[in-house]
Amino acid sequence: FYLTPSQVNSILKANEYSFKVPEFDGKNVSSVLGFDSNQLPANAPIEDRRSAATCLQTRGMLLGVFDGHAGCACAQAVSERLFYYIAVSLLPHETLLEIENAVESGRALLPILQWHKHPNDYFSKEASKLYFNSLRTYWQELIDLNSGETTDVREALINAFKRLDNDISLEAQVGDPNSFLNYLVLRVAFSGATACVAHVDGVDLHIANTGDSRAMLGVQEEDGSWSAVNLSYDHNAQNEHEVERVKMEHPKSEEKSLVKQDRLLGLLMPFRAFGDVKFKWSIELQKRVIESGPDQLNDNEYTKFIPPNYHTPPYLTAEPEVIHHKLRPQDKFLVLATDGLWETMHRQDVARIVGEYLTGVHHQQPIAVGGYKVTLGQMHGLLTERRARISSVFEDQNAATHLIRHAVGNNEFGTVDHERLSKMLSLPEELARMYRDDITIIVVQFNSHVIGAYQNEE
Amino acid sequence: AARMFLRLLSDIQWRAAHPKWRRMTNSQRGTSTTAEPHPVSLPAQAQVVICGGGIMGTSVAYHLSKMGWKDIVLLEQGRLAAGTTRFCAGIVSTARPVSVELKMAHYSNKLYQQLEQETGVQTGYMKTGSISLAQTQDRLISLKRIASSLNVMGIPCEIISPKKVLQLHPLINIHDLVGAMYVPEDALVSSANVSLALATAASQNGVQIHERTSVSHVTIQKGRVTGVETDRGRIQCEYFVNCAGQWAYELGHSGEEPVHIPLHACEHFYLLTHPLKEPLSSSLPTVVDPDGRIYIRNWQGGILSGGFEKNPKPLFTEGRNQLEIQNLQEDWDHFGPLLDALLRRMPGLEALQIMQLVNCPESFTPDMRCIMGESPTARGYFVLAGMNSAGISYGGGAGKYLAEWIVNGYPSENVWPLDLKRFGTLQSSRTFLRHRVMEVMPLMCDLKVPRWDFQTGRQLRTSPLYDRLDAQGARWMEKHGFERVKYFVPPGSDLLDLDHSKTFYKPDWFDIVGSEVKCCKEAVCVIDMSSFTKFEISSTGDQALESLQYLFSNDLDVPVGHVVHTGMLNEKGGYENDCSIARLSKRSFFMISPTDQQVHCWTWLKNHLPDDSNLVVEDVTWKYTALNLIGPRAVDVLSELSYAPMTAEHFPSLFCKEMSVGYANGIRVMSITHTGEPGFVLYIPIEYALHVYNEVMNMGQKYGIRNAGYYALRSLRIEKFFAFWGQDLDAFTTPMECGREFQVKLDKGMQFLGQEALWEQKQNGVYKRFTMFILEDHDTDMDLWPWWGEPIYRNGRYVGKTTSSAYSYTLERHVCLGFVHHFDEKTGEELVVTTDFINQGEYEIDIAGQRFQAKAKLYPFSSLFTQRRRKDEVELSGYQRE
Numbered sequence A: 001f002y003l004t005p006s007q008v009n010s011i012l013k014a015n016e017y018s019f020k021v022p023e024f025d026g027k028n029v030s031s032v033l034g035f036d037s038n039q040l041p042a043n044a045p046i047e048d049r050r051s052a053a054t055c056l057q058t059r060g061m062l063l064g065v066f067d068g069h070a071g072c073a074c075a076q077a078v079s080e081r082l083f084y085y086i087a088v089s090l091l092p093h094e095t096l097l098e099i100e101n102a103v104e105s106g107r108a109l110l111p112i113l114q115w116h117k118h119p120n121d122y123f124s125k126e127a128s129k130l131y132f133n134s135l136r137t138y139w140q141e142l143i144d145l146n147s148g149e150t151t152d153v154r155e156a157l158i159n160a161f162k163r164l165d166n167d168i169s170l171e172a173q174v175g176d177p178n179s180f181l182n183y184l185v186l187r188v189a190f191s192g193a194t195a196c197v198a199h200v201d202g203v204d205l206h207i208a209n210t211g212d213s214r215a216m217l218g219v220q221e222e223d224g225s226w227s228a229v230n231l232s233y234d235h236n237a238q239n240e241h242e243v244e245r246v247k248m249e250h251p252k253s254e255e256k257s258l259v260k261q262d263r264l265l266g267l268l269m270p271f272r273a274f275g276d277v278k279f280k281w282s283i284e285l286q287k288r289v290i291e292s293g294p295d296q297l298n299d300n301e302y303t304k305f306i307p308p309n310y311h312t313p314p315y316l317t318a319e320p321e322v323i324h325h326k327l328r329p330q331d332k333f334l335v336l337a338t339d340g341l342w343e344t345m346h347r348q349d350v351a352r353i354v355g356e357y358l359t360g361v362h363h364q365q366p367i368a369v370g371g372y373k374v375t376l377g378q379m380h381g382l383l384t385e386r387r388a389r390i391s392s393v394f395e396d397q398n399a400a401t402h403l404i405r406h407a408v409g410n411n412e413f414g415t416v417d418h419e420r421l422s423k424m425l426s427l428p429e430e431l432a433r434m435y436r437d438d439i440t441i442i443v444v445q446f447n448s449h450v451i452g453a454y455q456n457e458e
Numbered sequence B: 001a002a003r004m005f006l007r008l009l010s011d012i013q014w015r016a017a018h019p020k021w022r023r024m025t026n027s028q029r030g031t032s033t034t035a036e037p038h039p040v041s042l043p044a045q046a047q048v049v050i051c052g053g054g055i056m057g058t059s060v061a062y063h064l065s066k067m068g069w070k071d072i073v074l075l076e077q078g079r080l081a082a083g084t085t086r087f088c089a090g091i092v093s094t095a096r097p098v099s100v101e102l103k104m105a106h107y108s109n110k111l112y113q114q115l116e117q118e119t120g121v122q123t124g125y126m127k128t129g130s131i132s133l134a135q136t137q138d139r140l141i142s143l144k145r146i147a148s149s150l151n152v153m154g155i156p157c158e159i160i161s162p163k164k165v166l167q168l169h170p171l172i173n174i175h176d177l178v179g180a181m182y183v184p185e186d187a188l189v190s191s192a193n194v195s196l197a198l199a200t201a202a203s204q205n206g207v208q209i210h211e212r213t214s215v216s217h218v219t220i221q222k223g224r225v226t227g228v229e230t231d232r233g234r235i236q237c238e239y240f241v242n243c244a245g246q247w248a249y250e251l252g253h254s255g256e257e258p259v260h261i262p263l264h265a266c267e268h269f270y271l272l273t274h275p276l277k278e279p280l281s282s283s284l285p286t287v288v289d290p291d292g293r294i295y296i297r298n299w300q301g302g303i304l305s306g307g308f309e310k311n312p313k314p315l316f317t318e319g320r321n322q323l324e325i326q327n328l329q330e331d332w333d334h335f336g337p338l339l340d341a342l343l344r345r346m347p348g349l350e351a352l353q354i355m356q357l358v359n360c361p362e363s364f365t366p367d368m369r370c371i372m373g374e375s376p377t378a379r380g381y382f383v384l385a386g387m388n389s390a391g392i393s394y395g396g397g398a399g400k401y402l403a404e405w406i407v408n409g410y411p412s413e414n415v416w417p418l419d420l421k422r423f424g425t426l427q428s429s430r431t432f433l434r435h436r437v438m439e440v441m442p443l444m445c446d447l448k449v450p451r452w453d454f455q456t457g458r459q460l461r462t463s464p465l466y467d468r469l470d471a472q473g474a475r476w477m478e479k480h481g482f483e484r485v486k487y488f489v490p491p492g493s494d495l496l497d498l499d500h501s502k503t504f505y506k507p508d509w510f511d512i513v514g515s516e517v518k519c520c521k522e523a524v525c526v527i528d529m530s531s532f533t534k535f536e537i538s539s540t541g542d543q544a545l546e547s548l549q550y551l552f553s554n555d556l557d558v559p560v561g562h563v564v565h566t567g568m569l570n571e572k573g574g575y576e577n578d579c580s581i582a583r584l585s586k587r588s589f590f591m592i593s594p595t596d597q598q599v600h601c602w603t604w605l606k607n608h609l610p611d612d613s614n615l616v617v618e619d620v621t622w623k624y625t626a627l628n629l630i631g632p633r634a635v636d637v638l639s640e641l642s643y644a645p646m647t648a649e650h651f652p653s654l655f656c657k658e659m660s661v662g663y664a665n666g667i668r669v670m671s672i673t674h675t676g677e678p679g680f681v682l683y684i685p686i687e688y689a690l691h692v693y694n695e696v697m698n699m700g701q702k703y704g705i706r707n708a709g710y711y712a713l714r715s716l717r718i719e720k721f722f723a724f725w726g727q728d729l730d731a732f733t734t735p736m737e738c739g740r741e742f743q744v745k746l747d748k749g750m751q752f753l754g755q756e757a758l759w760e761q762k763q764n765g766v767y768k769r770f771t772m773f774i775l776e777d778h779d780t781d782m783d784l785w786p787w788w789g790e791p792i793y794r795n796g797r798y799v800g801k802t803t804s805s806a807y808s809y810t811l812e813r814h815v816c817l818g819f820v821h822h823f824d825e826k827t828g829e830e831l832v833v834t835t836d837f838i839n840q841g842e843y844e845i846d847i848a849g850q851r852f853q854a855k856a857k858l859y860p861f862s863s864l865f866t867q868r869r870r871k872d873e874v875e876l877s878g879y880q881r882e
Helices: A007-014 A075-092 A093-104 A128-145 A153-174 A179-190 A240-248 A253-259 A283-292 A295-298 A339-344 A347-359 A375-395 A401-409 A420-427 A429-435 A449-456 B002-009 B021-026 B054-065 B099-119 B137-152 B163-170 B193-203 B247-256 B332-345 B391-407 B431-442 B465-469 B510-522 B543-553 B595-608 B634-644 B684-703 B709-721 B753-765 B835-839
Strands: A018-019 A032-040 A048-055 A062-070 A113-115 A190-203 A204-210 A213-221 A224-230 A321-326 A331-337 A437-445 B045-051 B072-075 B130-134 B159-161 B180-182 B208-210 B215-221 B224-231 B233-242 B264-266 B267-271 B286-289 B296-299 B302-307 B352-358 B362-364 B370-372 B382-385 B475-481 B483-490 B525-529 B533-539 B563-569 B577-583 B588-593 B615-619 B624-630 B656-661 B663-668 B679-684 B767-775 B791-794 B797-808 B813-823 B843-847 B850-857
Touching: A007 A032, A007 A401, A007 A420, A018 A153, A018 A401, A018 B595, A032 A048, A032 A401, A032 B656, A048 A075, A048 A437, A062 A331, A062 A437, A062 B137, A075 A113, A075 A153, A075 A179, A075 A190, A093 A128, A093 A347, A113 A339, A128 A153, A128 B159, A153 A179, A153 A190, A153 A204, A153 A283, A153 A321, A190 A213, A190 A331, A204 A213, A224 A347, A240 A253, A240 B159, A283 A295, A295 B072, A331 A401, A331 B634, A339 A437, A347 A401, A375 B002, A375 B332, A401 A420, A401 A437, A437 B130, B021 B233, B021 B634, B045 B054, B045 B224, B054 B072, B054 B193, B054 B391, B099 B193, B099 B391, B130 B137, B130 B163, B130 B247, B130 B525, B137 B159, B137 B180, B159 B163, B193 B208, B193 B391, B215 B247, B215 B302, B215 B656, B233 B247, B233 B391, B247 B362, B264 B296, B264 B431, B264 B843, B267 B332, B286 B753, B302 B332, B362 B431, B370 B391, B382 B391, B391 B475, B465 B475, B465 B483, B483 B510, B483 B525, B483 B709, B510 B525, B510 B709, B525 B684, B525 B709, B533 B577, B533 B595, B543 B595, B543 B615, B543 B684, B577 B595, B577 B656, B588 B595, B595 B615, B624 B634, B624 B684, B634 B656, B634 B679, B634 B684, B663 B684, B679 B684, B709 B797, B709 B813, B767 B797, B767 B835, B767 B843, B791 B813
Parallel strands: B045 B072, B045 B233, B072 B208, B130 B286, B233 B382
Antiparallel strands: A018 A032, A032 A437, A048 A062, A048 A113, A062 A190, A190 A204, A204 A321, A213 A224, A213 A331, A331 A437, B130 B180, B159 B180, B215 B224, B224 B233, B264 B362, B267 B302, B267 B352, B286 B296, B296 B302, B370 B382, B475 B483, B525 B624, B533 B588, B533 B615, B563 B577, B577 B588, B624 B679, B656 B663, B663 B679, B767 B813, B767 B850, B791 B797, B791 B843, B797 B813, B843 B850
């Protein structure tokens, strides 16, 4: 039993989304041309989330991928809320005042973000009031703190990450009179999520990363070939600096128990994450909250279970590592993806596949016979092979979809094998997670002309 | 590499044979590409200046000089035969679907055959024959149709079995073939050398040839060519011939008064190989595999194979001129599908070594036919270009026709299908051309079926009712850029999609059109006929009447309000146009002509009317929307809408009156329908169009009114034996030959164009006769349908061809219209065709090789007429072409 190519396509394309930055007077003046994104679930339901939005009160565009664990609640909450925290952190004092005054007097609020969402990307209606109140508290504090200084993007990103994680933690401690919301905030806090967020404003690209999702820049070399530049570091056991950091933060006595089997306290793969209060709260706090919490929470063995060797919490932080990169004309695209992609593909291959896809076949080296001895049959074989490569490119209108097709369907020769693709996609739900992880990808395409113009101005 | 290629194709040293010519041009061919001083200065004046030294320019020069014209200068911006001609594949193929193209190719073949003997220049002429393969039954039908028309022209041609194909060409894989057509006299030439041979002969006849001389523009004064400006100075001339190939468009636009020549270049690829181990014989037939989109010819022991891909690459849209076509990029990926087809057809060639992939741009036209003739805006400005990659096949014949045109005023054949004036300025948009040629080039290999419409460059000219009609299920065709309704698909019924609707048999709209025809016969239908060309001619005095009396054969001095059907004839009495003219007042006339007459008729009038500021001709085509109300209840609808009696006593046939319809005033109503059915055409100022249409449809409801399209109109008209201009009638057909003597008033008291020729015919009889044929043993459901161009046999002997056909829903038979000749059985000489000759014969119509019995008639069925009319009121006019 095999899926037909069109069945495969309908599975691969179910979640694809593309956004093109609108042009004015036939010109796109943004450094971003647009982006393609897509998700392929392995978990049911999928635990990955993605977000993309344009900042309306400041310049720039925000894009992020979020990989949830122990359920999708935390990833969902972060995908809804984080960009608001970032946007608010970036706002100048006057705008914050204006917004606060509007809320105070019941006037219409200035829109802060313009979201670019796939229909499947939902926002929780029930929690919006709660989330809004937390956010408002945040900006009120920012107003009171008015430092008078212009906002630094790096600082804004770090503050926003930390603040949101703090709010998630607080909301769970305080609880909510509404039993549905009460359960929701607890699920958010007890589950976890990593986040990899890009902020693009002109040639300034900031990547804020918490956890093991990854940001990668696709660079076209002068000879037309593609290379990959990492713009984030994975926060996991493979990252020596991370292991070092965790060890520094805890007494020497815990050194051996901190990282076991490449996991934090032998349990958690990412070394940084949102939520996961089991790795952040004291044992007393955890017990108190669980006891006073709803029965569903009490019945859940996982939440009740305290990690072993749990002596000096917190063991986990949501603080991101921020990397700043000045975009150059040769920087053609950015890939943000959850670890589901990076487990299966090397970044160099990712750079090549996306690069070749975005530039189309036009940049494929033309064949010239020249003085060589080529027979009709040889030429025929060569052309047939090239066409097969091209046709797999043209099947997709979305770079992220194209990448997923390769990630799931690549054979040992690096070309998409339909049989393999079909098998991987028709795995039953319970088996799928064993062969692959949720994959979420955003491919941002840069506008080399605009970037080049910026460069010339400087 | 490009130059090396020329050497490959031309093995001869033609200069050695003709030192005289060499001295004149003194260009070191093949040794240097840098410009050299020109020892021979340009003449200050010449009778004819030809621009372009390819096959077209040299052929025109050759034929002009043969006809005795000597004062001719041919200018070539680069070197002779260095453009498309150099890269041409050199296949001379006569298998052409359009009759005049077939004649051109046939003539070219005969010309090239003797050219070497005439000029001493080796042309590489080799009679190899050609095999056109059919992979499908439909393809075989189309080949059989061509075979029928080749055979009646005396060109040997046979339909052969796949087995026979293998005998003729051992390399062909025949497993997927259903048959083929073999034309044994088709040939191969070196096209560059043919061109050089023609140039050599022309120069021997006195034509001056100057290479490396580019024409910057043509000067035109008072609508006449006066000279050309070149980079080497000015030449005064009477005639200019634009043979600039792909640059013809740019050259046409370079002057102050543009001459629109709608053509556009596309890249064209073919492959050259090294010789086979056992080199291919140079007499091996050329293979055309249209279903595989390729052609294959032998070439120096190897092969030359190219094709017409589905996704052509148009180029030079921005109008870049190039001296010579340098090697454009070889694009193997683009050629891939054609290579697939080649190896499927000749699997044995796998091991054959590639020499080169040649990329040679060709120019294509909006309707797949070449462009020749005189500019409608500049007298003396002639054009021959846009060969749609058949330049070498047409070269000889096309050059001959154009030379005749220049010398005699018109060629010896009807070339209307190729006439530049079939286009308006609207086809000269670069965007239109770019899009259209991308459709045209693949069509070179597509099946050509009846009633086929172009898909690109549409919705350009539309009636104000377009959206209304479209919403009601209208299916559209295009004529001269104007969208016209074919028929209306009733809600709920499904027609085949475009690709699947291609057929030589009964089409899927058969019943739909049948019900529209029925409604025209029994109730009333409305057809939007806004595309017709409409002119108003008026004067302060009698100038309009006098001029028109001279230009038209019927008597136009009729009471105001009368409508006259009349031909606009040339000196020989042939139809230049066929129109209806209403006398609006003593001094003004309203003239309605076929849609594609807009440019031609305008030019004719302009060239023939006296230059008198008191005589005004205005093109009012765009001002009026025309609604044709056909059917017995049209009279009821109109009288209810206008509160005016419309019966025959008050509004006789062939009458014209301005009246109000609904709230709208000034509607020009004419009691003609162009079908012979009762009814009216309403000429409505466009701002009232929607209102009048709505009123007509609302009022018509109780009379069973419905929309109808041109297919219904065609069926009605052809069953009434109405000829239409451009299809049945042309510049070589007189009213006497098609039973329209009653539209000629030889004794109207004044001279008119064509009068003498018609007198002569009246006295001596005619040599062909327009005849109507009713197919007898033809099964509409099962048999191939007639189209046009089918041979007519009388008592088993070929006597002529059909010119149009339609299914008559009234007769429940197919009706074909066509011309019957009388060829002397022994000498083949044309004899006078008498009524008895027509009546005393057994007729058969040959549809793709199958003959059907037909009954010949010289007059329409009177019983079909629902109303009794006076004979001279009988409307015998129709305009639409397929």
